[in-house]
Amino acid sequence: xxxxxxxxxxxxxxxxxxxxxxxxxxxxxxxxxxxLTEVDRAGRxxxxxxxxxxxxxxxxDSMGNMFARRPGRDPSxxxxxxxxxxxxxxxxxxxxxxxxxxxxxxxxxxxxxxxxETEAPLELINWTxxxxxxFGHSLMGSGVWSGVYDQQTTYGLRDLDGVTVLxxxxxxxxxxxxxxxxxxxxxxxxxxxxxxxxxxxxxxxIGIVTGGQAQVWYDAVLTGQDAHAGTTPPSTRRDALLGAAxxxxxxxELMRARGEDGRGTVGxxxxxxxxxxxxxxxxxxxxxxxHPSGAEIETLAEDFPAxxxxxxDEAGLGxxxxxxxxxxxxxxxxxxVALVREAAERLGLPAREIISGAGHDAIYVARRxxxxxxxxxxxxxxxxxxxxxxxxEEAADGCQxxxxxxxxxxxxxx
Amino acid sequence: xxxxxxxxxxxxxxxxxxxxxxxxxxxxxxxxxxxLTEVDRAGRxxxxxxxxxxxxxxxxDSMGNMFARRPGRDPSxxxxxxxxxxxxxxxxxxxxxxxxxxxxxxxxxxxxxxxxETEAPLELINWTxxxxxxFGHSLMGSGVWSGVYDQQTTYGLRDLDGVTVLxxxxxxxxxxxxxxxxxxxxxxxxxxxxxxxxxxxxxxxIGIVTGGQAQVWYDAVLTGQDAHAGTTPPSTRRDALLGAAxxxxxxxELMRARGEDGRGTVGxxxxxxxxxxxxxxxxxxxxxxxHPSGAEIETLAEDFPAxxxxxxDEAGLGxxxxxxxxxxxxxxxxxxVALVREAAERLGLPAREIISGAGHDAIYVARRxxxxxxxxxxxxxxxxxxxxxxxxEEAADGCQxxxxxxxxxxxxxx
Ligand SMILES: NC(=O)NCCC(=O)O
Ligand SMILES: NC(=O)NCCC(=O)O
Numbered sequence: 125x126x127x128x129x130x131x132x133x134x135x136x137x138x139x140x141x142x143x144x145x146x147x148x149x150x151x152x153x154x155x156x157x158x159x160l161t162e163v164d165r166a167g168r169x170x171x172x173x174x175x176x177x178x179x180x181x182x183x184x185d186s187m188g189n190m191f192a193r194r195p196g197r198d199p200s201x202x203x204x205x206x207x208x209x210x211x212x213x214x215x216x217x218x219x220x221x222x223x224x225x226x227x228x229x230x231x232x233x234x235x236x237x238x239x240x241e242t243e244a245p246l247e248l249i250n251w252t253x254x255x256x257x258x259f260g261h262s263l264m265g266s267g268v269w270s271g272v273y274d275q276q277t278t279y280g281l282r283d284l285d286g287v288t289v290l291x292x293x294x295x296x297x298x299x300x301x302x303x304x305x306x307x308x309x310x311x312x313x314x315x316x317x318x319x320x321x322x323x324x325x326x327x328x329x330i331g332i333v334t335g336g337q338a339q340v341w342y343d344a345v346l347t348g349q350d351a352h353a354g355t356t357p358p359s360t361r362r363d364a365l366l367g368a369a370x371x372x373x374x375x376x377e378l379m380r381a382r383g384e385d386g387r388g389t390v391g392x393x394x395x396x397x398x399x400x401x402x403x404x405x406x407x408x409x410x411x412x413x414x415h416p417s418g419a420e421i422e423t424l425a426e427d428f429p430a431x432x433x434x435x436x437d438e439a440g441l442g443x444x445x446x447x448x449x450x451x452x453x454x455x456x457x458x459x460x461v462a463l464v465r466e467a468a469e470r471l472g473l474p475a476r477e478i479i480s481g482a483g484h485d486a487i488y489v490a491r492r493x494x495x496x497x498x499x500x501x502x503x504x505x506x507x508x509x510x511x512x513x514x515x516x517e518e519a520a521d522g523c524q525x526x527x528x529x530x531x532x533x534x535x536x537x538x
Numbered sequence: 539x540x541x542x543x544x545x546x547x548x549x550x551x552x553x554x555x556x557x558x559x560x561x562x563x564x565x566x567x568x569x570x571x572x573x574l575t576e577v578d579r580a581g582r583x584x585x586x587x588x589x590x591x592x593x594x595x596x597x598x599d600s601m602g603n604m605f606a607r608r609p610g611r612d613p614s615x616x617x618x619x620x621x622x623x624x625x626x627x628x629x630x631x632x633x634x635x636x637x638x639x640x641x642x643x644x645x646x647x648x649x650x651x652x653x654x655e656t657e658a659p660l661e662l663i664n665w666t667x668x669x670x671x672x673f674g675h676s677l678m679g680s681g682v683w684s685g686v687y688d689q690q691t692t693y694g695l696r697d698l699d700g701v702t703v704l705x706x707x708x709x710x711x712x713x714x715x716x717x718x719x720x721x722x723x724x725x726x727x728x729x730x731x732x733x734x735x736x737x738x739x740x741x742x743x744i745g746i747v748t749g750g751q752a753q754v755w756y757d758a759v760l761t762g763q764d765a766h767a768g769t770t771p772p773s774t775r776r777d778a779l780l781g782a783a784x785x786x787x788x789x790x791e792l793m794r795a796r797g798e799d800g801r802g803t804v805g806x807x808x809x810x811x812x813x814x815x816x817x818x819x820x821x822x823x824x825x826x827x828x829h830p831s832g833a834e835i836e837t838l839a840e841d842f843p844a845x846x847x848x849x850x851d852e853a854g855l856g857x858x859x860x861x862x863x864x865x866x867x868x869x870x871x872x873x874x875v876a877l878v879r880e881a882a883e884r885l886g887l888p889a890r891e892i893i894s895g896a897g898h899d900a901i902y903v904a905r906r907x908x909x910x911x912x913x914x915x916x917x918x919x920x921x922x923x924x925x926x927x928x929x930x931e932e933a934a935d936g937c938q939x940x941x942x943x944x945x946x947x948x949x950x951x952x
Binding site for chain 1: 627628629669670671674676732733734735751753755763764765766767768769770771772773774777779780782783784786787790793794797798799800801803804805806807808809810811812813814815816817818819824826828894895896897919920921922923924
């Protein structure tokens with residue numbers, strides 16, 4: 125049985141986090157480890173090597189998701205899963221994703237050191253393309269695994285250079301044999317930085333995540349007409365960038381109309397032909413909205429397309445608006461959440477319940493397997509930024525809570 | 539003496555235009571011959587070969603401007619210059635620039651065919667980087683030649699991939715020996731498509747260009763903070779794209795406040811880190827205004843920076859706004875303009891006076907040498923667009939006017 129006198133090695137945890145952060149390190153102290161690139165391959169290879177050294181068996185599925193298994197005493201029991209992702213944003217930080225994977229590795233290493241055998245087998249997971257910044261779909265690997273995304277369609281998604289997911293997977297040699305689909309599993313736990321300011325503001329060390337907020341994402345293309353900037357009079361212009369500017373403002377308005385819980389973002393935008401003296405004929409951009417209430421997202425998914433279309437019509441522009449996905453608000457499993465709460469209490473760590481603002485693999489996995497998440501604070505609530513930072517003690521506390529929750533679950537009487 | 543019974547060869551002119559349009563041809567029927575690229579080199583090589591075959595001597599200056607000379611009977615006379623540019627926009631048409639160069643070649647070929655000797659020498663010019671779309675400065679080659687731009691500074695300008703003008707010039711082997719600076723010249727004539735709708739609407743065949751409008755161009759960088767789109771509440775966002783959207787609308791407003799003569803354009807815009815789920819921390823974009831009245835441009839150059847700064851301040855964003863250049867309204871030389879008018883009259887071509895909406899090399903050259911321009915209509919006034927199109931007869935009429943104006947000037951009694 126797990127007990128509060130068994131401790132993970134916080135120095136080893138921090139060293140492994142810093143070693144992983146070297147892979148794709150940016151001059152400004154962040155990380156650029158875009159999914160399915162050579163840098164991602166290097167991160168994966170390092171992870172696999174560490175897993176082998178810790179006595180784990182590594183499998184890779186057809187989406188490149190990696191599973192590192194430690195046998196349990198009772199081979200008939202379903203495994204307890206835990207993990208996160210090693211891919212990063214283009215200007216990402218050292219901890220977003222990596223914390224959950226490396227802390228999971230530290231859990232495995234501690235069990236090995238202390239010679240602890242669990243009842244159920246354990247599996248540590250590195251999900252492929254959680255960030256979504258390269259191919260436009262966040263939670264890609266876990267999404268296919270959970271059956272939310274179709275694998276063939278996902279294989280065909282392209283990055284801005286036209287490279288498909290399938291080519292990228294094969295390019296780095298991480299298209300595995302095993303089909304990416306749910307297998308029998310007992311539960312899933314994910315440790316992650318909060319990526320927001322709440323825990324820090326309230327002086328809490330642990331976030332007991334009770335669920336994820338609802339989201340809707342779009343791809344938009346506005347089409348006007350390329351024209352000469354010097355000769356084309358106001359009355360005959362069909363300026364796609366002007367239309368996009370109005371929609372960017374609409375997204376912001378719809379967000380603010382929902383107060384501090386609202387989220388609305390145009391994060392990616394490209395102009396064509398993108399020449400100083402050409403009235404832009406085409407603009408392609410992303411739009412996403414989030415809210416803790418699924419009903420608000422349903423309303424937005426009605427209102428936004430209609431209002432965006434009205435803007436395009438008024439400006440004489442064509443608008444192609446594709447809804448990429450809609451994620452309902454996802455509550456986590458009460459029993460798994462309770463294990464997180466109990467671990468934090470046992471350890472005497474100030475904690476609070478929290479809803480995740482970010483999307484996480486746990487949110488899709490929760491559709492198939494009882495799941496829960498653990499948050500740790502991050503400085504100034506900053507994430508998706510090279511300046512993202514956490515303290516070694518914060519990492520250690522989060523890892524210890526993960527350790528205790530996983531052990532409690534793996535050894536629970538059935 | 540030139541007479542109206544000497545005719546350029548309209549079939550040969552069209553064939554040469556179409557042959558040049560093959561170099562960098564795009565699938566949509568346009569041309570992508572960006573300045574100082576391998577495609578531009580191919581266009582230049584072809585042009586030089588045609589010039590040699592027509593008995594001309596070709597010089598290249600330190601900015602890559604090409605001068606193809608035909609001697610005159612009187613070696614003491616200053617040369618009559620004419621030409622335009624062979625570079626294009628990223629999604630450009632077949633005629634913007636190429637018409638003036640290839641029609642100039644046809645003038646030379648006709649003189650050779652008909653064994654006509656002019657009093658003054660003639661020089662046909664292909665100016666480097668008229669479009670400005672790669673390095674951000676339009677009229678680059680003629681600007682340095684005329685002493686408006688400093689050559690060392692210009693050599694250091696970079697494209698979006700960080701390649702400098704100097705490296706690009708040397709890369710295609712077109713950095714010539716002769717210094718790019720004004721030499722003694724009699725006059726300069728440039729034939730160009732109108733790139734606007736006026737001639738076509740009024741059923742005119744020839745535009746007698748009396749001058750160019752005033753312009754001011756800027757480079758802008760807005761700085762906010764990269765942040766997670768899912769966790770960052772409205773109150774703490776510093777979204778650089780939202781600020782840019784407001785400035786795009788401001789530019790449009792300032793344009794429309796000046797009626798149909800106003801021009802205001804954001805043609806180039808780049809978002810960083812450009813990831814769907816990251817609130818953008820930086821946006822870089824171009825701004826340009828134009829107006830036939832220099833006074834309006836002076837007013838805009840006062841108002842716009844102040845109002846853009848107010849937008850940035852209100853949004854908590856940093857704004858770096860750099861004025862790239864300001865071109866005053868430039869009248870052309872009355873005597874040269876008269877030669878264009880007389881040629882059109884002699885040929886019985888419906889013509890009207892017009893102010894150029896686009897920038898042209900003639901506008902900088904006019905600061906050093908008496909200059910004039912000839913416009914021909916283009917379909918729907920469309921330019922900086924792959925669908926740009928003109929009729930063979932329109933090309934021939936423009937070329938014939940150029941022929942007559944050049945001959946009249948080269949043979950005028952001194
Ligand atoms: N955790 C995280 O940053 N996920 C990226 C997916 C999203 O929330 O947009
Ligand atoms: N003629 C032409 O299209 N020139 C490009 C420079 C400009 O007017 O912006």
